[in-house]
Amino acid sequence: MKERKPSGEKQYANATAWLASQSLEQYAGQWIAYTPSGIIARNISLAKLMEEVAKSGIEQTPVYLRVPEGAVIT
Amino acid sequence: MLNVVFQYNEKRFYSIAMIDSGADYSLLRLDVAKEGLGIPIEELEVMDGPLGISGKQLKVVEVQIEMGIVRNGILVWKDWLPFRVPIDPESQPAQILIGRDPFFYFFRIDFRMGFTKDEELGKFILYPEEKRRQPNRYIKPPSVDIK
Numbered sequence: 001m002k003e004r005k006p007s008g009e010k011q012y013a014n015a016t017a018w019l020a021s022q023s024l025e026q027y028a029g030q031w032i033a034y035t036p037s038g039i040i041a042r043n044i045s046l047a048k049l050m051e052e053v054a055k056s057g058i059e060q061t062p063v064y065l066r067v068p069e070g071a072v073i074t
Numbered sequence: 075m076l077n078v079v080f081q082y083n084e085k086r087f088y089s090i091a092m093i094d095s096g097a098d099y100s101l102l103r104l105d106v107a108k109e110g111l112g113i114p115i116e117e118l119e120v121m122d123g124p125l126g127i128s129g130k131q132l133k134v135v136e137v138q139i140e141m142g143i144v145r146n147g148i149l150v151w152k153d154w155l156p157f158r159v160p161i162d163p164e165s166q167p168a169q170i171l172i173g174r175d176p177f178f179y180f181f182r183i184d185f186r187m188g189f190t191k192d193e194e195l196g197k198f199i200l201y202p203e204e205k206r207r208q209p210n211r212y213i214k215p216p217s218v219d220i221k
Contacts, residue, residue, distance in 0.1 A: 016077055016144075031105075046105040063088040064110065066103070068168045 015063045029069045033062040076172065076198070079149070081140040082111040088144075089170060093183060093198050097173030098124065102139070102157040103166050113137055115159060123158050132165055134158040143200075151202075153180065179203060 015036050024032070031049045032042045040062055043049035053062055080087045087110040101124075107113045115135055123134030137159060142152040155177065160166055184199040 047109040050109055061086075061088060063090070064106075065090050066169065 019063075019065075024067045027067040029067065031064060031066050033064050035060040035062050076200075077144040078170070079142040079144055080106070080111055081142070082113055082137075085110070085112050087111055091170040091172050093177075094171040094173055095178070095183065095185075097171050099173045099175055100155055100157045100177065101134075101167045101171040101173065102137075102159050103170060104159055104161065104163060105166075106170060107137065107157075107159045111139065113139075113159075115161065120161060123160060130165070132160045133162060134160050151180075179206075 015034055018036050018038065019034060027039075027042055030042050030044050031046045033040045033049055033053045035058070037060075040056055040058055041049055041052040043052065046064065046066075049064070076091045076093055078089060078091045080089070087106060089106070089110075104115065108115055115137075118135035118137060120133050120135055123132035125131060135158070136156055138154050139157050140152060141155050142149045144150070155172075180203055182201040182203050184201075185196050186199055187193075187196045189195070189197045
């Protein structure tokens, strides 16, 4: 039986669980793209970040987050 | 923070938004609108937006975007919401903000503390708004003249 790729929403849940365990202080002020496996790329520009993600050839749907400056998301 | 997915035409953008009960309207960052969703901002009519932190009048465009809420891997809600996008790159919100109108007509929102051992952390709880009060039954409280 062919393995089905999880939906974007399902991947999102796993990515959110991954994010909750991370400290993102080092990325403050930057955009990050992440999946359940971790951060794929980071950049201060969302456009450049999306280009990097496209070039990486990753099949999973990444979540994009701009990490706030002066605050840590938990 | 709210796990959201935005859709505009065929483009989807998964991100995290912040519920802001102090904001009249929802605000989307310019980079998310242009690069993330491919919205032709230049073609939209510019209008006056809210006052920025510095007190400067923000110029914004308004756009309808389909927003979904993702919870435990399931799309639990989806609807069209108006978002205002500040057009000045120097006056961007730090995050995507979900303001009161119209989101708070769809959900009753509590902010509750004591969910974690961290005293600074609270949690938003969203309930679908099902039994809305009738606006015509509202009685404005009398003003109190304090001398």
